Amino acid sequence: MPITPLQQAIRKLSPKQGKWSMVGQRTPKRVNRWFKWLSPGLFIKRWLLISATGLFLSLLGLAIWAKLTPIYFLLDLISQLLEIITTYVPNYISGPVAVLLGLFLLLWGQSRTVGSITDAFPDSDQQLVDRLLNHRRLHRGPKIVAIGGGTGLSTLLRGLKQYSANITAIVTVADDGGSSGRLREEIGVLPPGDIRNCMAALADEEKLLTELFQYRFQAGEGLTGHSLGNLFLTAMTAITGRDFEKAIAASSKVLAVRGKVLPATLSDVRLWARLDDGRFVEGESHITEAGGKIRQIGCFPENPPGLPAALQAIHEADYIVMGPGSLYTSIIPNLLVPEIREALAKVKVPRIYVCNIMTQPGETDGYSVSDHIKAINGVCGKRIFDAVLVQRTSPSPVVIKHYAKEKSHPVFLDKEDVTNLGCRIVLANIMDEDEMTAKVSHNPQRLARVLFRWYSKN
Structure with missing residues (x-):
């Protein structure tokens, strides 16, 4: 200090x-x-x-x-x-x-x-004065909007919350698999899975809450496979009169969440994709399983309305971050909401895209960094981001070999093509390697530190 x-x-x-x-x-x-x-x-x-x-x-x-x-x-x-x-x-x-x-x-x-x-x-292990100083520092932080879904967004939030309490996470609601998909079909609620992960990441007692929310029932008729967090949000939705936005806000208060978590839209969105071989695949969970190259992506209903609170957060933001995460099933679904992409295009604040470290089979096979940006620009019809954050060094040979078995490879940085797209390149070591599983992921603390360093220079 x-x-x-x-x-x-x-x-x-x-x-x-x-x-x-x-x-x-x-x-x-x-x-x-x-x-x-x-x-x-x-x-x-x-x-x-x-x-x-x-x-x-x-x-x-x-x-x-x-x-x-x-x-x-x-x-x-x-x-x-x-x-x-x-x-x-x-x-x-x-x-x-x-x-x-x-x-x-x-x-x-x-x-x-x-x-x-x-x-x-x-x-609390902190002295009262330290808690007060930390509280004041965080609430003086910049207004950040983080957009995405899946584990990538929760990883990002886990790091950002150490720098600011003025965070708004805008999350996709296109998930139709697992526990979220079952609740969506049986009860008619919006999929709570990604919302749950983001709330846990922003909570003060993050470790305990994450373990609690991620707990999946192993027995019980109708309970098997459901996570406690999904059931909690579903119950809160019913308590608040089937208002998903109010349910998230009420849950955030109960769980002492630092910041806000908002769905991109309250519409019952279902993704579809047209593949290079002509196949038409419907449903987020089926797109990746189809195993083809995605040529076009959209959603039903077409042009869903954006959540007003999410649009307001974008207009008032000091800094906008998108990614990391599955390009076509976590990132782009947010941009299929016309008001969201229009708001992103209008704001005059630093906007950065965090590129994935590895390609994702069934979504981004053979994609380079510029291919990720082109896919985003193609949906939006214009350039949205000022810069792209890319991992500086490649994973170890052991990790690369492990991923190669799954037909996944490091995302290649084609500097010239990225520059021609009007994006600045931010290179940094933001990767963690797990020696036990031979998997890589973004390190939340290093990722947030690099993002704030870049923000402070703009």
């Missing part, structure tokens, strides 16, 4: 050797904690000052109301007490003793006050 100017001044004035230096070394943690309360932006000092002023004026008003009798009596008592003290105790002793006693009582009282407040957060 940055050192406050007051801390810097104290450090310069403190002796660097001898007894006092040893004392300073023994108490830096407590001293630093107290200095944090003087940090700008906490909105603590002004209210303490106002409270003290209010107390003084109230006491003064009471004294005036009583014709100043209490003040005269108090001044007389203090005068007599000081006279007695100075008669028997030298001022060079009584003065420092009074100062030290006053400071001790002040610090003790404030410490116990802060401790009592901290007890309200028994599960």
